[in-house]
Amino acid sequence: MRYQSRLLQSSVRTILALAAITPLAFAGKTPPPEPEPQPDFESAFALNAGVGNAALSTARESTRDVGDRLFRLRAGLRPAEHTVSEEVAPAAGSKGGMTTTRSVSHMNCWEVYGSLFYYTESQDSQTQILRTGVVGGPAAVSLFQPDTDIDIFGGTVGIERYINENWSAGFALTASNTDVDVSFAGSSDLDSISVTPYLSYYKSDVFGATDFWADVMYSHGFHEFDTQRFTGTGLAAGSPNADTDQIEFTTGLNFQSGSVTHGPYAGVRWIDGSIDSYTEIGAGGASIPEQDVESLASILGYQLSFPIATSAGTLVPQVRGAWEHEFEDDGNEFLGISLGERDEDVGVFGAGIGYYFNNGWNTVLDYEARVSSHVEGHYVSLKVGKEF
Numbered sequence: 001m002r003y004q005s006r007l008l009q010s011s012v013r014t015i016l017a018l019a020a021i022t023p024l025a026f027a028g029k030t031p032p033p034e035p036e037p038q039p040d041f042e043s044a045f046a047l048n049a050g051v052g053n054a055a056l057s058t059a060r061e062s063t064r065d066v067g068d069r070l071f072r073l074r075a076g077l078r079p080a081e082h083t084v085s086e087e088v089a090p091a092a093g094s095k096g097g098m099t100t101t102r103s104v105s106h107m108n109c110w111e112v113y114g115s116l117f118y119y120t121e122s123q124d125s126q127t128q129i130l131r132t133g134v135v136g137g138p139a140a141v142s143l144f145q146p147d148t149d150i151d152i153f154g155g156t157v158g159i160e161r162y163i164n165e166n167w168s169a170g171f172a173l174t175a176s177n178t179d180v181d182v183s184f185a186g187s188s189d190l191d192s193i194s195v196t197p198y199l200s201y202y203k204s205d206v207f208g209a210t211d212f213w214a215d216v217m218y219s220h221g222f223h224e225f226d227t228q229r230f231t232g233t234g235l236a237a238g239s240p241n242a243d244t245d246q247i248e249f250t251t252g253l254n255f256q257s258g259s260v261t262h263g264p265y266a267g268v269r270w271i272d273g274s275i276d277s278y279t280e281i282g283a284g285g286a287s288i289p290e291q292d293v294e295s296l297a298s299i300l301g302y303q304l305s306f307p308i309a310t311s312a313g314t315l316v317p318q319v320r321g322a323w324e325h326e327f328e329d330d331g332n333e334f335l336g337i338s339l340g341e342r343d344e345d346v347g348v349f350g351a352g353i354g355y356y357f358n359n360g361w362n363t364v365l366d367y368e369a370r371v372s373s374h375v376e377g378h379y380v381s382l383k384v385g386k387e388f
Contacts, residue, residue, distance in 0.1 A: 046185035059244040061119040073213040075305035113385030121377035123148040146183035186229035211254040234283025244273030267299040313357040322348040343372035360387035
């Protein structure tokens with residue numbers, strides 16, 4: 001027993017001695033380098049899915065019914081008229097003729113307007129199974145895409161020219177800011193500017209008492225992102241730029257049933273863009289390749305407007321519903337991998353109220369909801385314009 005006690009004490013002294021001389025043994029020597037953190041591509045997939053969807057949502061919502069032109073076309077409202085007094089000279093050769101005056105109505109030829117809008121969108125998480133294709137490796141990898149929230153706030157200023165009773169053309173400039181929150185992956189802030197020319201046509205009594213209208217719009221968007229990604233070893237930041245192009249064509253028919261203007265409308269919207277490649281700065285940062293974004297959707301809906309004449313102008317409540325079909329089934333691609341599945345079918349429901357004063361002023365408050373299996377969005381805007 002005494003021998004075992006001495007052996008234990010000797011072992012403890014040996015361990016303490018080795019612990020004491022270990023720092024001396026490495027004195028003046030460089031410790032082995034720690035391994036550099038490796039990029040976390042799973043969070044990169046998730047964040048860039050949110051970035052791509054934000055680019056599409058911003059392009060779509062920033063140009064949605066610019067200048068309330070679609071609201072007006074669906075309601076069948078034409079530009080207001082103003083009355084002026086004109087002098088009428090006596091007929092040639094008449095004796096003792098006197099100059100008279102008369103009141104003449106002219107269509108307002110111009111409108112200037114401004115609007116503010118807010119859009120919020122929630123996207124449910126998605127899980128994908130990816131085949132690795134590596135011999136001897138795992139057969140599949142599960143990629144988790146977290147819940148994503150998008151909030152867009154912006155404003156538009158524009159001018160529209162009424163060429164005649166049928167044709168009008170306009171130009172709008174929109175600025176917006178978009179916040180993107182990708183749960184467990186990171187976030188992004190997006191500043192955008194869009195330039196939007198458009199052309200509208202309205203013709204009364206084309207098919208009996210049925211009116212026809214059509215509108216075509218083009219928009220180019222300039223976008224600047226600031227991204228922050230959680231890498232597991234820290235925070236990596238990036239600043240990519242993006243450009244989007246959008247073309248939208250909408251047409252419809254208006255029927256008159258008493259005091260109700262109603263009818264079907266249909267359209268097609270194409271958005272194409274790219275997000276530049278960039279290199280993240282920070283722990284675990286990665287080189288992110290260019291991402292292409294694209295959407296091709298058709299719209300089919302029906303609307304009811306209720307113009308109510310008052311002493312000061314026309315009050316117009318309006319309700320509508322539409323089915324939107326997305327032809328680009330797969331989400332945006334990143335490193336050749338699809339970033340989630342898009343909902344093919346979206347229900348779009350809207351309601352608004354406008355007041356068009358006899359003196360040329362007008363204002364429209366509009367709301368729209370977008371509902372699908374993975375996405376829910378809500379939009380509200382207030383527009384004020386003056387015709388002259």
